[in-house]
Amino acid sequence: MIIILKPGVTPEQVDTVIQRVESLGLQAHLSQGTHRTIIGVIGDESKLAAEPMTAIPGVAEVVPVLPPYKLASRDAHPNNSVVDVAGVKIGGGHLAMIAGPCAVEDAQRMDEIAGAVKSAGANIYRGGAFKPRTSPYSFQGKGEDGLKILRDVGDRHGMPIVTEVMDPGRVELVAQYADMLQIGARNMQNFVLLTEVGKSNKPVLLKRGMSATVQDLLMSAEYILSQGNANVVLCERGVKGFDPSTRNLYDVAAVAVVQQLSHLPIIVDPSHATGRPDLIPACALAGVAVGADGVHIEVHNCPSEAKSDGPQALLPEQYAEVSEQIRQLAQLLNKQISPLPGA
Amino acid sequence: MIIILKPGVTPEQVDTVIQRVESLGLQAHLSQGTHRTIIGVIGDESKLAAEPMTAIPGVAEVVPVLPPYKLASRDAHPNNSVVDVAGVKIGGGHLAMIAGPCAVEDAQRMDEIAGAVKSAGANIYRGGAFKPRTSPYSFQGKGEDGLKILRDVGDRHGMPIVTEVMDPGRVELVAQYADMLQIGARNMQNFVLLTEVGKSNKPVLLKRGMSATVQDLLMSAEYILSQGNANVVLCERGVKGFDPSTRNLYDVAAVAVVQQLSHLPIIVDPSHATGRPDLIPACALAGVAVGADGVHIEVHNCPSEAKSDGPQALLPEQYAEVSEQIRQLAQLLNKQISPLPGA
Amino acid sequence: MIIILKPGVTPEQVDTVIQRVESLGLQAHLSQGTHRTIIGVIGDESKLAAEPMTAIPGVAEVVPVLPPYKLASRDAHPNNSVVDVAGVKIGGGHLAMIAGPCAVEDAQRMDEIAGAVKSAGANIYRGGAFKPRTSPYSFQGKGEDGLKILRDVGDRHGMPIVTEVMDPGRVELVAQYADMLQIGARNMQNFVLLTEVGKSNKPVLLKRGMSATVQDLLMSAEYILSQGNANVVLCERGVKGFDPSTRNLYDVAAVAVVQQLSHLPIIVDPSHATGRPDLIPACALAGVAVGADGVHIEVHNCPSEAKSDGPQALLPEQYAEVSEQIRQLAQLLNKQISPLPGA
């Protein structure tokens, strides 16, 4: 950590800062420049990070040198983590292909779609039983009934299932049914919820918030990891942008940034990133090309009757096509789509 | 609602759309242009809003004409709402002056700061007992002990208190102590939490999320209102921006936009919007000038020892100065700082 | 175009709007809803686009149905355009591989780098003679001397050259030397400059502005096209974002959006989009995967001595590696890197 002092700082102010640093068991290394004085701090930076140093008179700025996350950092774990979701591997060259409708619908439709996406190449089935809807008047999901349907259908087709949990008080309930717990973008900094899923033993799919930096995302992963749950998969799903031509701004470079900083797998979600089925196939390929460990796509066999987000879903036949392109691209990159357990 | 069809739409596709509209008990009004065909829909727009119309082949775009919120809308309630927080009024010309430290600290310090902000002009005392911290390793607040301290200090000084609630499972607990429940920016779309505070009978301070549009903010208010709690005060506290010179981008125009669309009071929080004490006084005045119904400012009597966000706190004497300027500006605008109950 | 009227609009106001529409030779189609009245306008929308309709009392909003660009639109030209830069084709399955240093440096270094990028797979050589620098105190480029060096080196290696023009008064000068004129991101809405390059007969590389929507970009292309120059290649190079981990936010979905709306080729520039050499290879592949018609990458054989933007340049051997990956990916997508003329 480097403490930059203000121009015109007094010797007494400098002393106060140095004393504060030393009181934490750290060493202060003074560097008196022509225009500015700086103090290099040697020792465990995290001790200093917790202190309100810039509130001390004479301090202009504090520049951290180390990232504030530890368990999520590649320094802590140089090799890529591989997360196992009921037999399907994510990371380290294994691609997740998560597909399914936005919301869990009736059992028959869920069964049809599951069959369709499985034969089209998906290896994890998705569907929301508890839906975060912008409007209190929109369909809020089928709740526990939806979880049961999803579980049954997953079992019948031999596919692991992932579904969103929104309420810290229901983490246990959802974990009874699901193979992987999803934290939605709007809850990425719901720290109570992160702590709860951190206490569960289920893999977690953590979606990036709409205004979260990569560092924010890794700090949220750190919440889960610090509770003892090491099975976190990140997901880039678009950040807030200014161009109305896509729903969000798909930030593929963030995938590459995450992979420099962290060992955790990261997948992409072109469905939510763009909100436009006509762009999803091209954007899915871009995500795999940039190095993502999987692709999350919403698929519905009758979008105009979907209970939620129908307009952004791909049809099963469209999904089969992009899935095949992903398979070929994965091969070029020496990766593979993870096989289903028992397949 | 207006449905814009794609160029080259077939008569059969047009018929399908019209049938769907009519099946909802609405009227479709066809307008065949040179380049494009559009369908005006007459009747209760909300029925159509729930349908995935753009997933129907031939539909290019659906343009809503009415806002998706109802109870929050000025149409529903043409006069300004006035929210009463244990005797302190907010809205309709009455300004809230919310002040206090970021986090609840020990009882003596809380007492000192309360005395200082009260005599400097504050009418509601704030302090976080449950703190949403980006890092799992940062101080997370004193919890229920903090609530007790805050309640005691508020009572001793005759000031209503506001504090954040983060966990839907603790809304009842927090409501036992606080006069007003704060929903933080990161939880603005935590719909489970919104629903819970909507069921409580306490006034709610709803902070705008960092990437929330004004419409998103009003929809989150709608969640609370739709549960029967009409006492919602909104808060502009900066949105995500690209210039690192301020922590967030302080969007004062949003205050004016909200006041066009909604009857709910809205205050500003220049502390979180800028993150810089040197900018807070000027930005507080800007907020009042644009028409805000109050100002939220973090104040600490020793920022360099604060347990959270010390570097952005004003000193009590700085707060007294800006408070006096706000008083004069309020007078110019024919408003007044709400007196404390019994004052 | 659809005109949405305000609630409570009077019959007189409606008449005024209709008269205005009809005075332009257009037909007005009234649709009186329960809550709102709308007017569909039939005829040449562009006539209405020029009128300040929302300034007429009673008008709430005007919703355009057609895009405001014509020549750039895919409606005007359904097939992909192919732009020929001195024998190198861009678009329609032909990929441009533009490479070279940020700024033109001395002749010997320019010659070395040209040889290196050519053998690594580049087909157009780049270098700035006139540099847009944020600081007036930074190196501003070698000017006409730089153009001469670039021309000589391009000729010696048989590579077409592209270089930026910033001054409308020097378009003719730059066009004497260059095979393709680059308009930088900061000048994307320098309409005087766009008009001048529109009058030249050289292909133009138009970079997207940092806060430009796709529609803004296409409107700027329209400026050039409307002057009679049809040889426009667009370039996505990152928009302004909030995460400091990359210089800009690389918007690959915009490539797919452009290709839906327009027939013009569009390439990507991961060098400026990310500003980080460690991310450039992955982001280049993402651009090709999403469908870009080429890749622009800065290459320097000694970045630590570069006169401009050295820290973001790839080394020739790094470029060779990504170039080979692009070649393989292109093949998978049934595209090819355009051969050099005579090759």
Add this chain to the structure above:
Amino acid sequence: MIIILKPGVTPEQVDTVIQRVESLGLQAHLSQGTHRTIIGVIGDESKLAAEPMTAIPGVAEVVPVLPPYKLASRDAHPNNSVVDVAGVKIGGGHLAMIAGPCAVEDAQRMDEIAGAVKSAGANIYRGGAFKPRTSPYSFQGKGEDGLKILRDVGDRHGMPIVTEVMDPGRVELVAQYADMLQIGARNMQNFVLLTEVGKSNKPVLLKRGMSATVQDLLMSAEYILSQGNANVVLCERGVKGFDPSTRNLYDVAAVAVVQQLSHLPIIVDPSHATGRPDLIPACALAGVAVGADGVHIEVHNCPSEAKSDGPQALLPEQYAEVSEQIRQLAQLLNKQISPLPGA
């Protein structure tokens, strides 16, 4: 300047960096931490700023300590600058009230509007003769004829005039007519144009670009100042935002930031910032309250017939009302609206 080295940097790499620093006549001060090594650089930081230090192997990051602008900096000129526009002062407690239509229209209308805004309290008259229009098919301004009309009308009413210049080749022409040259937001980083107006002796109104940071704005001012023209007035007019409820995001905090960093006057333009007449009065007051040195508002006596941007113009009577509120607020802040020369 502080150079942060990568973890695992070799002693040879450290030596190379130190040699590079010393070769520039600067001193390097090594600080070897537990996790990281940093080098404090002592001497003239600007020498180092021009070097591609992060391209040297082993260098992780370079943190500047001083701002890159000099003449625009408050360090260089601690007191507020006051710019004189043909007798009307801007800065140091003197408020500019710039008003007029978006585009120069016919002489009679220009005369009517001038009379109206003058009697409503304006002290500088504006109107565009060369208009930067997004579409090549929109009205582009009356050109030199417009300049003549504006000059005549200004003279008749005794008001200084400001008008935009877009073309470096026409700076001299525009300067023959205008009292102040405006650089539009889209040209804020048109460095050729900045250099040209820097060579003129006319005051310059420099509008902030839509994605410009405060530092970018000050660097553009530096271009003008470094050419010898010290009469620069900055203008905040909204940056790109994600909420469609306003045209741009009005960044009033930037006014306060500029005033910390620079001595240059800065005004606000709520017309372009919001694009909505209903929000302009409140936002104008917010700008004055935050400390702006003036307000720029578009006014038209018949917005529905305006040739450009009619929908965002205030009527003269609306302008008179906000102008009176600004006068009272200025008084409260110990400022005054500058009187017209001879008034």
